[in-house]
Amino acid sequence: METDQIEEMDVEVLSSMWPEDVGTEADNQFNVGDSDTLKEVDIAEKHTMADLKRLPELMNNTDQGSSQLTNLVRQWEYMQDHAVRLLREELKILTRQREEAEAKELKIIEEHNFESQEPENVPVLDETSHLFRRFRQKKRDELVDSKRVVIDEEFDTVAYWKQKALSLEKMLEESTERERRLIEKLNESLKTMESHSAPVEELTQNLKRAEGFLHFILQNAPIVMGHQDKDLRYLFIYNKFPSLREQDILGKTDVEIFHGGGVKESEDFKREVLEKGKASKREITFETELFGSKTFLIYVEPVYNKAREKIGINYMGMEVTDQVLKREKMAKLREDNAVRKAMESELTKTIHITEETMRAKQMLATMSHEIRSPLSGVVGMAEILSTTKLDKEQRQLLNVMISSGDLVLQLINDILDLSKVESGVMKLEATKFRPREVVKHVLQTAAASLKKDLTLEGNIADEVPILVVGDVLRIRQILTNLISNAIKFTHQGKVGIKLKVISQPSFASDNALKADAEEQKGLAETSVWICCDVYDTGIGIPENALPCLFKKYMQASADHARKYGGTGLGLAICKQLVELMGGQLTVTSQVNAGSTFTFILPYKVATSDDNSDDQDEFSDMVDHHQPEPDDTTEGYFQFKPLLGSIYSNSDSVTGNNFLPHKAMLSSPLKLTNGAVSDPSNNTGQSQTVLVENSGYMDESRQNCPESGNQYGNGNSRCSSKESESCSSSQASSEMESELTVSSPREEEKTETQVKETSQPKILLVEDNKINIMVAKSMMKQLGYTMDIANNGVEAIHAVKDSSYDLVLMDVCMPVMDGLKATRLIRSYEETGNWDAAIEAGVEIKTTENEQGCERSTDRLPIVAMTANTLAESSEECYANGMDSFISKPVTLQKLKQCLQQYLQ
């Protein structure tokens, strides 16, 4: 069966390709195709139209057309041959029949001649008499076959012959009749043969059959076929869009018929094929109003006439929308997959890098620590050296040395802090504190080392709660840092802190859910956002320097770094700390007018009646502070510069200013130089400072263990002075008397430090024999003896059995570590019983309770001895109730500082 694009046909449209409910009835009936071979197949005809006038022309002119005709002719010829053969066979049969009929006739004639001898028959017989013999013979042979004439009459009578003649005559008539019929039939056959030979009918039939098969095959295929002339006007289309009528398509181009995306492209493509003369395929997505978005795979081939001239194109389009969608989906999936894989590998890389970074940071922390130990040795020695008799030049050189050392120490401390925050080791603790106090103390501390003509002020709005919960240590650190920064860059005017309550800032709304969850957990505690401004009237910060202000190791300019010193880490630490606590640190500034650093932090409001569990923390303070009863509610503090304050030694303190309390931790000695190196200190100044300090030291010792160092330093200042007796000025005696007032034990301690009358009891909790040996020897050198406990449990027993003035506690110990032991001792102090320790598995013999009760009101100073690795952080020490820490290895100086601080 041939297929030909030009052939006329219609096929039912695939419902998925065109919608079914459009189009007209009449239109559907364009062409009725029928086929003998496919009678049982129901073929509905639709959507085909052809320019019938042009069709024969095409058939005659194109190669395809002629080959089609040739084929049809060949087939027709074959069928004609067949018919001729059939006719010939028929003719043969007929000829034989005639011969037989003739033979029979002859025989009859012979019989007739022979038996009746009727004259009317003779002439025939005469002419054929020679046949008679043969027929007679034959008749005898084939007697059975021949029709016998049965005569009832008696043989050889007249009647008999008469009858016989009659019957013979009848037979003859029959025979004649048969002959006539045969001739008729022959003629008829000849006539049919003639009619069969008409080729048009044959062709039509074949075409119909071919068409039928095509319908059968194509009836559900999502295919559009068409032929367009060289102007790309449709001459034929199969399976057009149902709503289009013949006149809408034939004689028109794509562009004239359709509108929308892809139409132009398809026409251009067709034209391209026509011009190039090469058949090709392309996928085109149509976006038309008529049938929406459909993708067709279009095949276009040029059509030539016999003279090899292009006369148009054949095109065939198959709808592949679904396939394209699937393909695109697959491609997208593959792409997604690839992207995901890439992301995964990227992530692994990032994780790897992060791990590396963490390790690097921890290494940095370790390294920093390793550097710090020998450096504190250097600075410590230099400071000791500064207490000896030196001439002016030596002293200057030494001061430079000390301040440089301090700066490096500061830097290392900052790096340690930063890396702790960044590596996530930094833990925040929630403690109750009074914001007003914190502000006041920070300002006091700053005022104490203030050597400029500046007013320090604090302003706390009334709505700021009396008592809030937060990490007071860190908040102090931030405040101190910002204040010292402000002081550093301010030469006149004022520096201050302003606290006010604000509504929840927008950046925190993301955390609202978390906060809600916490709130539900934390029962009735409500959150409050407090905004803290640290402002100054200093040199300000140029706008272009603001973005990198909080970056590590960055200062506003290199010039500033030279002029003002500092590590460039302070603000970075502040920012990280603030963010760690869920807040935000921002800055506004105007050059030569001042800067304001603002940090916003969330706090929980602690109700003042639930501070019963922290009773001792605050009750103590209230007791000791009768002279300042409104300390908890006062909203304004001011520290005015004191008349004639002279600090000749400003350089060496620059580093201290930066993060004073941190710096002091590692090298508490350094504050001494301010007083020691400058004996000409104004009496009034040092007096006031000391008064402020002594007023503050007790509470700070209760509230904030870290600031205990401050207190210690204050004292170390005078004791070192005294022991050195380098300054017998009025100042020292003034100070002494002040201190005596604040602490009655002071006098005898300082006076009789060497020849101790009432030995303070010291407990060393340490598991390492060598450490014990060294520490013991050092204590001896300092004039003290001490008891030894080898682990936390032993320490608890020792504390229970006798009353100590100081405990030096190793952190990392077998059986029970120092942190836990301290916690249990603190618990005892709070509750007056050892229940917590017993619960923890320590065997306690409960006999002497009265001593316990008595001791429970006093807080036993516990100083940690840490290797200050990340695992034994100072934060953790404080969190577990330790008052201070000294870093290992223990040196004589550190020990001395510690004893001076806690045994006064």
Add this chain to the structure above:
Amino acid sequence: MGKCQGYLDEQFIELEELQDDVNPNFVEEVATLYFKDSARLINNIDQALERGSFDFNRLDSYMHQFKGSSSSIGASKVKTECTMFREYCRVGNAEGCLRTFQQVKKEHARLRKKLEHYFQLARQAGPKETARRSK
């Protein structure tokens, strides 16, 4: 003053300063105790490592002691190696532990040799006046 450059740090000087008429051999005593104790710890760690299964917690706790002692007498190189060892323990690097432990032992042995030599010299020189830090 220990002239073992790099092997000891200022902590050793601290110890030397603790030495006085009452305790004329304090440094040597401490050092003897140190070597006795560290020999025990090295033995412990050796055994723990020989077992093959790395109990990093146990190794770390031995090394913590070792490091503490080393730090106390100012054995800086040993201490550095101890720190390294603990770092490897922390991250669970068995191979690093083994390698570093060899270093620990090496530095330990070297220090021992140096100190023995030093004490020998010190004894020959007799008790000497050491510069005392002012208090």
